[in-house]
Amino acid sequence: MRPLHPVQVIGKFALAMIAVVVMQGILAYKFSIFTYFDFPLICTVYYGFTLGNPMASILMGSTLGLMQDSFSAAALGTNGFSKTLIGFLAATAGVRFAVDQAITRIFALFLFTLADGLVVTMIALMVAPQSNATYSGAVGGWLLSATLNTLLGLVLFGYHDRLANATT
């Protein structure tokens, strides 16, 4: 198979990122269960594991997070900050651990989702300390998100791996 031109590679990733953010917004609006999923996070973690390039993972996480913030009432940069960190950590984990194993992916997705929820909540509290939000149920929401993200991530990772293997 002919290798892609760098511009084609960047274009492919840009389209994928736009599709991920747009689908997240629409599915969350149509079906409330999708408010617990985080497609940009799953995308950041997957490409952090597979790209083998920490700088690309950092930039991808940063861009996905910024796009996610644009559709949100959260301060611009909240998800960008969180996904940047997660992109870096996922790329680092991709080098040190066997991330093609299901058990590693389960741990990684679960922990990254919890970490994302924690970082975003902390930033929200720092930005608006007088917020009236009740965070007593936040941990329950994070755990549910982590579980659902892990399940969806495993399915998508497996499917994407098969697709990548089939085309090479």
Added chain:
Amino acid sequence: MATIASKRPVWITLTVALLVHSVLISSQTNKRIDSSFLRGWILDLLSPIEKVVDRTLHGTGSIWDRYFALIGVHDENLQLRAQIDDLSMQLGKHREEILEAQRLRSLLGLSDSGVGKSVVARVIGRDPMQSHQSITIDKGRTHGIQPDSPVITAQGIVGRVIFASNYSSVVQLILDSQSGVGVLVLPSRRLGIIRGNGTSELDLDYIDDDTDLKEGSEVITSGQDRIYPKGLPVGVLSSVSASKGRLFKAARIRPSADLGRLEEVLCIIDRPSGTEVVDSLNRTPSP
């Protein structure tokens, strides 16, 4: 050493990215730097795509509902025709009452109690983060929408615009934890403030402990927050609890508008100067 040197660009990239995001976040808290152009660019780029995808999904669903999912349609059709006949008779009766009210109002020198110039917008997305409750609509600055424009439905208020790009806007729902609305509790017409708390109900604050509040009481906008016109439905009291030595009562409100199923909303872009929405439900104020 070679390993550290080869990892330096990664650390530099990470540090720069985190710094940029930190500056973006802090610029929005102290408003020294205006970073809203970035959100505007991203929204203007992504919202047309979201609009197209949403319309495609909606069209597909519509074709399915109209041509394939037809079980029970005949019975529903007959039922609806009977309802239309009934409503037509009631409408005829109310038309006369409306004309009479208009004549009386003009005698008193009151202007029309319309909400002002408004634009219908379609909801094209929802904030997937649970901690922030917001929706995206398909109208923006080119349609006259500005930040702080109120957004309502026929059932009640929905929220306010917090960011408007050229062709789309982000609306903060009244359920959002950072939202606040000035209200009147009927029939006592006590002033209060409702705040979102991230759940499906609202907290009612600053109601004196000696005020008699009853579950089921209606709550309307007071107009004092200078965002929502006066007299719009907000919700009904769902629970009231004794204050036990505190200054204010604790009460919860169930919103009138179905905020979980928004499809089209009305965005008020220009209120006629010197007017408020006079209580449109003909309630008489308490002495």
